[in-house]
Amino acid sequence: MSAVPVPAPATRAWAVAGLLGAAALAALPFFANPYLVATGLTLLMWLALTQSWCLLSKLTGYVSLGHVVFYGLGAYLVVVTWQSWPLPLAIAAAGALAALFAALIGLPVLRVRGPYFVILTFGIAELVKYSILAAEAASGTASRILFGAPDLIVIYFAMFALAAAATLLLVVVGRSRFGHGLRSLRENEEAAETLGVPVVRYKLLAFVLSAAIPGMVGAVMALRSTYFVVGQVFDPMISVTAIAMALLGGGDDTRGPILGTLFLFIVSEVLWIRAPLAYMLILGAVLAGFVLVAPGGILGLLDSRRARGASGA
Amino acid sequence: MNDADSAPLLEVRDLGKRFGGLTALSGVSFSVAAGETVGIMGANGAGKTTLFSLIAGNARPSAGTIAFAGGRIDGLSPDRICRLGIARTFQIVKPFPGLTVLENLRTAAMFGRAGLRDRREADAAAMAVLEEVGMAALASAPAATLTLAGQKRLEVARAIATGARLVLLDEVMAGLTATEVAQMLDTLRRVRDARRLTLIVIEHVMQALMKLCARIVVLHHGERIAEGTPEAIGNDPRVLSVYFGTAA
Numbered sequence: 001m002s003a004v005p006v007p008a009p010a011t012r013a014w015a016v017a018g019l020l021g022a023a024a025l026a027a028l029p030f031f032a033n034p035y036l037v038a039t040g041l042t043l044l045m046w047l048a049l050t051q052s053w054c055l056l057s058k059l060t061g062y063v064s065l066g067h068v069v070f071y072g073l074g075a076y077l078v079v080v081t082w083q084s085w086p087l088p089l090a091i092a093a094a095g096a097l098a099a100l101f102a103a104l105i106g107l108p109v110l111r112v113r114g115p116y117f118v119i120l121t122f123g124i125a126e127l128v129k130y131s132i133l134a135a136e137a138a139s140g141t142a143s144r145i146l147f148g149a150p151d152l153i154v155i156y157f158a159m160f161a162l163a164a165a166a167t168l169l170l171v172v173v174g175r176s177r178f179g180h181g182l183r184s185l186r187e188n189e190e191a192a193e194t195l196g197v198p199v200v201r202y203k204l205l206a207f208v209l210s211a212a213i214p215g216m217v218g219a220v221m222a223l224r225s226t227y228f229v230v231g232q233v234f235d236p237m238i239s240v241t242a243i244a245m246a247l248l249g250g251g252d253d254t255r256g257p258i259l260g261t262l263f264l265f266i267v268s269e270v271l272w273i274r275a276p277l278a279y280m281l282i283l284g285a286v287l288a289g290f291v292l293v294a295p296g297g298i299l300g301l302l303d304s305r306r307a308r309g310a311s312g313a
Numbered sequence: 314m315n316d317a318d319s320a321p322l323l324e325v326r327d328l329g330k331r332f333g334g335l336t337a338l339s340g341v342s343f344s345v346a347a348g349e350t351v352g353i354m355g356a357n358g359a360g361k362t363t364l365f366s367l368i369a370g371n372a373r374p375s376a377g378t379i380a381f382a383g384g385r386i387d388g389l390s391p392d393r394i395c396r397l398g399i400a401r402t403f404q405i406v407k408p409f410p411g412l413t414v415l416e417n418l419r420t421a422a423m424f425g426r427a428g429l430r431d432r433r434e435a436d437a438a439a440m441a442v443l444e445e446v447g448m449a450a451l452a453s454a455p456a457a458t459l460t461l462a463g464q465k466r467l468e469v470a471r472a473i474a475t476g477a478r479l480v481l482l483d484e485v486m487a488g489l490t491a492t493e494v495a496q497m498l499d500t501l502r503r504v505r506d507a508r509r510l511t512l513i514v515i516e517h518v519m520q521a522l523m524k525l526c527a528r529i530v531v532l533h534h535g536e537r538i539a540e541g542t543p544e545a546i547g548n549d550p551r552v553l554s555v556y557f558g559t560a561a
Contacts, residue, residue: 183416184409184412191403191409194370195420196424196426197424200390
């Protein structure tokens with residue numbers, strides 16, 4: 001068994017660090033002030049979105065630029081069913097709606113690869129955004145206010161659960177036979193299919209799995225803002241930020257999203273407080289620097305000793 | 314289940330494939346018995362690789378039928394055909410470059426006819442294949458770092474690791490040095506005998522084809538123009554005229 005070189009995606013040290021981080025985040029609301037709790041909530045939101053994005057895009061190589069569509073649909077469902085559906089049901093339904101939408105568009109969308117897939121996912125997200133904008137305008141509701149949203153601490157723990165679920169899902173999928181099939185089709189789809197991987201079914205399942213949690217994240221975040229604007233919950237920057245975090249982190253397991261989310265999150269918090277005007281400039285420079293100097297992301301820098309070749313190229 | 318002795322393992326009937334106005338294959342029929350090694354010969358563009366693509370399901374036939382182990386397989390998806398027991402290699406190699414050699418074979422062992430869902434079992438089976446083809450030392454090397462000879466060998470190893478009964482080898486010796494060809498021939502014979510594989514071999518290295526195959530099918534412009542033992546093929550006037558342009 002020791003002859004089998006398993007490239008141990010999560011060594012014991014990583015697992016311990018992850019559990020300590022999770023414990024710290026779970027304890028945060030009990031001693032921190034509301035500002036810090038709200039900051040922690042944002043961090044958890046990005047973690048949940050980035051892990052979910054990686055399940056599709058890092059494992060299969062199909063880069064989605066439209067993941068915000070699932071977030072937006074989830075948020076919209078909660079807003080539309082506000083005070084008529086019990087909240088837990090609405091949040092679960094938001095996940096189901098996002099998954100269903102992914103299943104419906106998945107078969108045609110996943111037939112195209114590379115830049116075409118990127119542009120198509122972006123276009124679909126924009127299409128849904130403008131359709132809902134039009135529907136809202138037609139019904140005369142330019143914006144909506146949610147009265148009686150739950151406390152911050154409730155929202156925080158709901159998001160904590162979603163971030164933990166997204167992380168666990170990527171761990172389980174990444175280590176499974178299904179995950180190995182996804183990596184194989186990422187590396188060469190025709191070869192994978194010829195070796196027995198049911199690529200059509202696998203891609204669709206990855207797409208659906210990567211959509212469900214973002215749908216619920218959107219639902220929970222709708223409660224946080226209490227004030228609903230379509231353009232905000234379908235903002236393409238949400239997709240782009242999750243991608244930036246995933247790329248900064250590197251790799252195709254859960255460590256990359258964790259490192260990338262933490263890094264970008266801390267950098268943006270620090271910059272935003274100290275240098276609000278230069279914020280976007282410096283952020284852009286950091287991202288460009290990573291792409292040029294360390295295309296493998298933070299994990300690539302850490303693992304450079306292992307020189308695992310051109311998988312991220 | 315069915316008596317394999319009477320029925321051929323693979324039976325191709327009146328197979329045809331058109332790409333738009335171009336006819337790549339037309340009316341090709343032949344059969345392969347279990348345990349046989351059959352060579353496919355023909356100039357560039359004769360339709361050899363198209364034939365493999367149709368059998369393995371990478372392309373759909375425009376006409377004709379393909380039966381494997383008694384059941385129709387034409388029109389099935391490549392992954393289903395692989396699980397039924399047919400594996401192919403690609404002339405233009407298609408490794409999983411970012412995965413290690415062992416991980417490349419793991420895919421085959423997990424998803425092919427072998428169907429070893431447990432990773433440890435799949436890896437053990439994959440290691441066994443790597444030892445048989447002399448690649449055990451490269452198990453943890455990324456596939457992208459292999460030489461051409463190494464990548465051709467990986468194609469063969471991956472096809473075998475699926476647990477296939479019928480393996481389609483598409484020019485696995487092209488571009489190799491004489492020494493490498495000899496090693497590949499040796500490996501193929503050994504693995505074929507040990508695993509009782511049925512092989513269909515496309516090869517431009519004629520000496521290799523003659524040594525490996527008891528029977529050769531010759532394609533020309535998408536049609537079968539001859540079939541027989543290597544000696545008979547070597548003396549067939551149609552084959553000679555196609556290859557050397559002599560009026561025999």
